Amino acid sequence: MQKLLELQQLKKHYPILGGIFRHQVASVKAVDGIDLDIFRGECLGLVGESGCGKTTTGKAIVRLHAPTAGQILYRPERGESGDAIDLAALRKNELKKKGVRGRLQMVFQDPTTSLNPRMLVKHIIAEPIREQKRLTSRELEDEVLNLLSLVGLTKDHMLRYPHEFSGGQRQRIAVARAIATHPEFLVLDEPTSALDVSVQAQILNLLKQLQDKLGLTYLFVTHHLLVVKYISQRLAVMYLGKIVEIAKTSDLFATPFHPYSYALLSGIPVPDIDHKPRRIVLTGDVPSPVTPPAACRFHTRCPFAIDVCRRVEPVLEAVRPGHRAACHRKFEVEKLVREKFGTR
């Protein structure tokens, strides 16, 4: 498979200002050096608890903010002889000049806040097109209609305001806006967490259809593991600004190698009455990303932490083809879990 995006040691630190002169006293290490490859045509799930840097990663890729360090290599479909563009190094005006903005788009979590309440749906969807191309108003309207029908809305919806729609329809409008510029890559930032169960299924199915129809690549950021299992082919687990495990979704659900993934997967409340999980309950809370624990960041909550975990930081290593985990005891974890918590 061809790589679409390649993140190399990506970092995003938010400064904390303080003191008399408002100088930087510390920084929130939201994303602290991640390596991630996103292949063309796949849907990569990114899961983790709140505050672990999932959304920051997504925003860094579409360059909604500038990363502190690291590279984001983007290989466009019909680029200049297939050479990679480093998005992290580009300035904002260069991004537009190279035509990258239109190719990487984002759908936000809450459609109520991400759609301008004072704009008609027609103008909301037309805005990104107008930014990229010069079209006559009739062409623009045809384009908008086309997009609306793609996401399952009709012409009647064009001249309404966002508040006239239900949550599911609003999210459809947000998706239509994101695909308006014919992107090849979409960051979906918890697109269903603000929606109800019955509507969530509609949106998930819509996203799947669009992926097939338009050949899109997704980065699906979520904390809902069952949703990510349904939609994504590969899954990356984040903890405190680091990726701790990445594998095919089915592999990760079957045999996780990192204790955090174990805990995360066993923590899902499964809507199935016969499923009696052996739950690994982690003690304590996620440490502050301002002063993350040294060495392995998970050692403060890990039930199997040993001395080496407190001294040496584990690297993300391959445990089998296509499956990488960052843990010192990755090959023992399954045995340890079985000993301490019984079989899953």
Added chain:
Amino acid sequence: MVEFKLRNDPKATPRSGKASGATFEVILNAEPETRNPEPGTRNSELGTMRLLETQNLVTNFYTYEGVVNALNRVSLVVDHGTTFGLVGESGCGKSVFVLSIMRIVQSPGKIEDGKVLVFFNDDAGATGVDLLRQSEAYMQRIRGDRISMVFQEPNAALNPIMTIGDQVAESFLFHQQKELCKTVLAELDAPDCQIIRPLKTLQRAFYGMAAQHPDATALKLCDRVPVLRRWRRPMKRHALRRAVNIIGKLGIPNPEEVVSQYPHNLSGGMKQRIVIAIALACSPVLLIADEATSNLDVTIQAQILNLLKRLKQTEIASILLITHDLGVVAETCDRVGVMYAGNLCEVADVGDLFHHPRHPYTRALLEAVPRLAQEGELKSIEGSVPNLVDPPPGCRFHPRCPHAMELCRKRFPDQVEVGPNHTVSCYLYTDRPRPEA
């Protein structure tokens, strides 16, 4: 901060009795424990003991757009010792239902009709107490003591300018003042008491009075005088000690430190534990958890669910769990009620509901949730939840229902029994043979 808000804001409760034209049966200063002096005559002839029963509960909200019929004749029974899960999508009336039980529906809302019967162990007879006809004073004594509530957002439920300890201790000070006074008196009478003579006599006088009549005018006057106000301090110390105790029970490390901290010092999971501690302070008969875990992360949610399960075995009799997550229901509940647009669709034991869902909405809902072993495409429910200002006539699910008939558009179906402890409100099960599930 449940107690604080309720006590200082009596306007928060609509006077539902007056609204529906009925009169209040005002029982001022009547203790809920001693209202009926015949314990033992429980509603035992019913087999399983009912704890809470609502009959045709109707709650409306009078908004500018029109009357929102948030609860449409909801009848429900919660037994003693069960965990009852109430599921439904947002806006279906789950929260309004529990607010109506507690009579804390906010201003444009009014409880219009129906009954909320509670059967406490010491309330004799099969009739129970109708909460909608009780005085506000009675309700204040019930809330947080016999029936308590855990709210969804711990940030909003806790008072940011009070220490954790004070907030938990408030429950004890309000509901268990007599017992606290008695402990202080016992401490004063103990031989190793260090307090000097005249002070001791004074304190004994105060606490003797408070133990008899907590609302005495003399005590209220003393509370206005700066120095005399201090008589409450020993009592507060005792309440705080109890608070430390209960916080420790909920698995919070070093509770002595936590009681002197403020909500912003704690993380989300810890805050939710504190809210649970406040709710559990007076060992309630019924704990209502309104989306208690939905704002938390997966690992923290697992902690809280485990905690609730553990408490179910040791501390509390019954839990009414409001949630939109069917996974949480499958794991924690014994019985489930499914709500849709202000109606109760189906009530069943949890195994029965997940294996043989009867109502079309329940079936669709179960199919719309992604499973661990998901194969093929998710089935979604077409359309969206109706606007309750102008709900569809008849059964409110009929515009989205694949089995809708002519009858469904005209009249709302009654609850019918389709199995042991399994009731459904759907015309598919009244006269006609039921279709294959």
